Amino acid sequence: MKTFMNLNRFEAFSDGVFAIAMTLLVIEIKVPDLSHATASTAINVLIHVAPHIISYITSFLVIGVLWLNHHALFHLLKRVDRIALTINLALLMCIAFIPFPTALIGEYGKLQPIVMFYGLTLSLTGIVYNVLWFYVVRQYLWSHPQANRRFIYQASLWSIGYPIFYLIASLVSLSNITLSTILYILIPLFYLFPSVIDRQLSNLSDEIS
Amino acid sequence: MKTFMNLNRFEAFSDGVFAIAMTLLVIEIKVPDLSHATASTAINVLIHVAPHIISYITSFLVIGVLWLNHHALFHLLKRVDRIALTINLALLMCIAFIPFPTALIGEYGKLQPIVMFYGLTLSLTGIVYNVLWFYVVRQYLWSHPQANRRFIYQASLWSIGYPIFYLIASLVSLSNITLSTILYILIPLFYLFPSVIDRQLSNLSDEIS
Amino acid sequence: MKTFMNLNRFEAFSDGVFAIAMTLLVIEIKVPDLSHATASTAINVLIHVAPHIISYITSFLVIGVLWLNHHALFHLLKRVDRIALTINLALLMCIAFIPFPTALIGEYGKLQPIVMFYGLTLSLTGIVYNVLWFYVVRQYLWSHPQANRRFIYQASLWSIGYPIFYLIASLVSLSNITLSTILYILIPLFYLFPSVIDRQLSNLSDEIS
Amino acid sequence: MKTFMNLNRFEAFSDGVFAIAMTLLVIEIKVPDLSHATASTAINVLIHVAPHIISYITSFLVIGVLWLNHHALFHLLKRVDRIALTINLALLMCIAFIPFPTALIGEYGKLQPIVMFYGLTLSLTGIVYNVLWFYVVRQYLWSHPQANRRFIYQASLWSIGYPIFYLIASLVSLSNITLSTILYILIPLFYLFPSVIDRQLSNLSDEIS
Numbered sequence: 001m002k003t004f005m006n007l008n009r010f011e012a013f014s015d016g017v018f019a020i021a022m023t024l025l026v027i028e029i030k031v032p033d034l035s036h037a038t039a040s041t042a043i044n045v046l047i048h049v050a051p052h053i054i055s056y057i058t059s060f061l062v063i064g065v066l067w068l069n070h071h072a073l074f075h076l077l078k079r080v081d082r083i084a085l086t087i088n089l090a091l092l093m094c095i096a097f098i099p100f101p102t103a104l105i106g107e108y109g110k111l112q113p114i115v116m117f118y119g120l121t122l123s124l125t126g127i128v129y130n131v132l133w134f135y136v137v138r139q140y141l142w143s144h145p146q147a148n149r150r151f152i153y154q155a156s157l158w159s160i161g162y163p164i165f166y167l168i169a170s171l172v173s174l175s176n177i178t179l180s181t182i183l184y185i186l187i188p189l190f191y192l193f194p195s196v197i198d199r200q201l202s203n204l205s206d207e208i209s
Numbered sequence: 210m211k212t213f214m215n216l217n218r219f220e221a222f223s224d225g226v227f228a229i230a231m232t233l234l235v236i237e238i239k240v241p242d243l244s245h246a247t248a249s250t251a252i253n254v255l256i257h258v259a260p261h262i263i264s265y266i267t268s269f270l271v272i273g274v275l276w277l278n279h280h281a282l283f284h285l286l287k288r289v290d291r292i293a294l295t296i297n298l299a300l301l302m303c304i305a306f307i308p309f310p311t312a313l314i315g316e317y318g319k320l321q322p323i324v325m326f327y328g329l330t331l332s333l334t335g336i337v338y339n340v341l342w343f344y345v346v347r348q349y350l351w352s353h354p355q356a357n358r359r360f361i362y363q364a365s366l367w368s369i370g371y372p373i374f375y376l377i378a379s380l381v382s383l384s385n386i387t388l389s390t391i392l393y394i395l396i397p398l399f400y401l402f403p404s405v406i407d408r409q410l411s412n413l414s415d416e417i418s
Numbered sequence: 419m420k421t422f423m424n425l426n427r428f429e430a431f432s433d434g435v436f437a438i439a440m441t442l443l444v445i446e447i448k449v450p451d452l453s454h455a456t457a458s459t460a461i462n463v464l465i466h467v468a469p470h471i472i473s474y475i476t477s478f479l480v481i482g483v484l485w486l487n488h489h490a491l492f493h494l495l496k497r498v499d500r501i502a503l504t505i506n507l508a509l510l511m512c513i514a515f516i517p518f519p520t521a522l523i524g525e526y527g528k529l530q531p532i533v534m535f536y537g538l539t540l541s542l543t544g545i546v547y548n549v550l551w552f553y554v555v556r557q558y559l560w561s562h563p564q565a566n567r568r569f570i571y572q573a574s575l576w577s578i579g580y581p582i583f584y585l586i587a588s589l590v591s592l593s594n595i596t597l598s599t600i601l602y603i604l605i606p607l608f609y610l611f612p613s614v615i616d617r618q619l620s621n622l623s624d625e626i627s
Numbered sequence: 628m629k630t631f632m633n634l635n636r637f638e639a640f641s642d643g644v645f646a647i648a649m650t651l652l653v654i655e656i657k658v659p660d661l662s663h664a665t666a667s668t669a670i671n672v673l674i675h676v677a678p679h680i681i682s683y684i685t686s687f688l689v690i691g692v693l694w695l696n697h698h699a700l701f702h703l704l705k706r707v708d709r710i711a712l713t714i715n716l717a718l719l720m721c722i723a724f725i726p727f728p729t730a731l732i733g734e735y736g737k738l739q740p741i742v743m744f745y746g747l748t749l750s751l752t753g754i755v756y757n758v759l760w761f762y763v764v765r766q767y768l769w770s771h772p773q774a775n776r777r778f779i780y781q782a783s784l785w786s787i788g789y790p791i792f793y794l795i796a797s798l799v800s801l802s803n804i805t806l807s808t809i810l811y812i813l814i815p816l817f818y819l820f821p822s823v824i825d826r827q828l829s830n831l832s833d834e835i836s
């Protein structure tokens with residue numbers, strides 16, 4: 001397995017795509033037409049922007065959580081080979097795409113296919129993330145045969161759950177759009193607050209050092 | 210308290226979001242329709258772009274000042290734990306959102322709810338900044354029990370003032386929209402010129418080294 | 419030959435332009451008008467977005483592959499002079515332009531001049547890349563007279579092929595637009611999967627170290 | 628004079644704004660409406676995009692040249708104080724604004740006030756650049772009293788010329804719009820090709836080391 005790229009540059013480039021995708025989300029919130037609005041009707045128009053703001057927050061958290069995990073993941077590696085680079089390119093392609101389904105669900109969050117499309121995009125992103133995860137972990141286990149496998153199994157389960165949760169949430173939209181949307185918001189919060197990634201990272205890092 | 214992320218990468222990522230949010234502000238200044246304009250009428254149309262340029266400058270300074278403070282703040286730390294990361298993610302979410310109220314106030318700066326919305330967004334951003342500030346300072350005081358607390362109290366007062374000033378400025382819009390807008394412009398200038406942050410940083414840094 | 423700029427800063431700046439251009443591609447996928455759509459008609463509208471998604475993926479890969487090559491190329495150098503900087507500026511100008519023909523072909527992929535324009539843009543980008551390639555390689559051979567020239571000839575052939583393939587693919591559009599579009603998608607895949615760049619880089623790097 | 632910020636982070640942040648502003652220029656080239664176009668009429672529409680592409684190239688070079696100079700300038704410093712930071716913030720504010728007059732001149736390049744507005748924006752940017760230049764050079768001369776002043780005088784003349792050239796070019800638009808536009812294109816080329824900045828940098832750097 002040939003080493004290919006310095007980890008620092010690889011991480012800086014990936015971070016760039018994450019940061020830009022997060023910041024571009026706001027561009028998709030269009031300024032509503034208020035040219036005929038008065039002070040009192042303007043409030044009603046602003047309230048209609050609320051779904052956009054909710055989808056902005058949700059997608060911001062989704063990309064933020066993926067960034068945190070991405071960082072934890074590559075801390076396991078010292079160098080990146082071309083296969084990891086190619087899978088990572090596919091992941092960045094999914095990340096950079098998220099502003100589009102976010103704009104769609106912000107504008108047409110009551111249409112079932114739009115709601116489902118949002119969840120399927122995030123599920124696909126999660127699948128690509130898992131491909132990267134297992135590729136990196138396999139390499140890590142090769143170079144660290146005595147690593148604590150229990151932590152790796154735990155973290156892998158955690159990783160596999162992510163696209164499955166989004167798949168379920170997007171299928172839920174077939175019977176209940178509101179519930180589906182609520183699940184979309186809860187999943188990144190669920191992945192943000194518990195300190196599983198912390199433990200996973202600090203435990204593995206401890207073994208490295 | 211487990212350490213979580215290397216400060217350099219954390220700062221680079223945050224800087225990215227700050228820089229992108231600042232640069233995206235210009236995207237919200239739409240090209241006016243001049244297809245029926247002559248050389249003489251084009252000037253009048255350009256003059257109507259002025260409010261957009263003023264809101265561009267104001268928001269650019271707001272984000273710039275927050276960036277300077279953000280930098281000063283994290284200089285107090287050596288490493289970032291997950292709680293600081295999560296609060297910082299919430300702060301970046303507010304920063305990356307600023308182009309939207311900026312576009313709104315540039316376009317409809319005479320509608321009171323729009324003017325108030327701008328101020329409330331910046332006030333909320335200031336509140337999240339303060340949560341981060343007190344979290345970081347608390348950690349700093351733990352690891353530096355002999356730190357000069359007078360400087361920290363001074364800088365904290367300075368920090369708390371920020372969201373309060375924006376809250377007041379946004380409430381002023383209920384009786385006087387123009388005054389409210391003028392206050393919005395003065396607040397970042399007020400935080401830019403006095404060298405309080407300088408002193409706060411250099412004093413604390415002196416104690417570190 | 420005077421040295422001009424630290425390689426790290428040069429690469430970071432170039433990486434920034436690559437990352438932003440890749441992420442901006444999504445902005446060109448406009449949210450379709452679904453205001454009169456029902457759940458069942460929304461799917462049809464979504465299907466019409468497909469060409470945009472295909473052009474998004476294609477251009478993302480094109481820029482991604484150029485980024486990988488750009489990285490491999492500058493690894494041959496230790497410092498960058500002003501001529502390399504100027505050629506690189508021209509290359510970044512082409513890269514940053516790619517979102518525009520991508521938006522055009524996503525929207526009007528059935529119009530022959532649009533299809534041809536896309537290919538010609540990528541061909542021109544490839545030509546500028548080759549100018550940079552030969553400038554850098556010439557310098558490398560000066561400072562490493564005993565370098566393995568067979569690898570360099572191979573890699574150069576590979577480089578020259580890129581704009582020629584895109585030129586051919588864009589000319590094909592004159593008789594068959596669909597075939598031309600398929601070729602556009604295959605070329606970056608062809609340059610992504612074979613590990614020629616790997617070998618070229620690792621071989622030359624081995625000689626350096 | 629208190630030092631305020633590490634030069635690396637300051638440069639990385641500035642580079643980010645430069646890179647984003649350059650890449651955002653393409654966003655302002657709107658996809659023309661070709662929904663009723665045939666293969667033959669599409670070419671005519673594409674030709675109408677040409678002014679946008681010329682203004683894209685011009686502004687890309689303008690920002691690129693300013694970036695090269697910005698880099699050369701800060702190489703003279705080791706650390707950045709708050710005054711330099713504040714002037715730099717004003718410069719970045721001008722840089723990040725450039726996409727707007729670029730979009731205007733690309734769309735309405737035949738209206739005299741628009742052509743003049745473009746030149747005045749670049750002239751203002753040049754003035755802010757000069758303020759920064761003289762602030763930095765003054766500091767450099769303090770800490771390097773034996774520096775070769777002839778080079779600094781030469782480079783200063785070069786710097787002062789920049790906003791004056793743009794001011795003249797924008798005033799020329801009052802009598803001849805085409806000539807004014809041609810001058811806008813020539814000025815960055817003039818500042819790109821002669822290797823004055825090279826000499827200035829390498830000479831001063833030689834004195835430092």
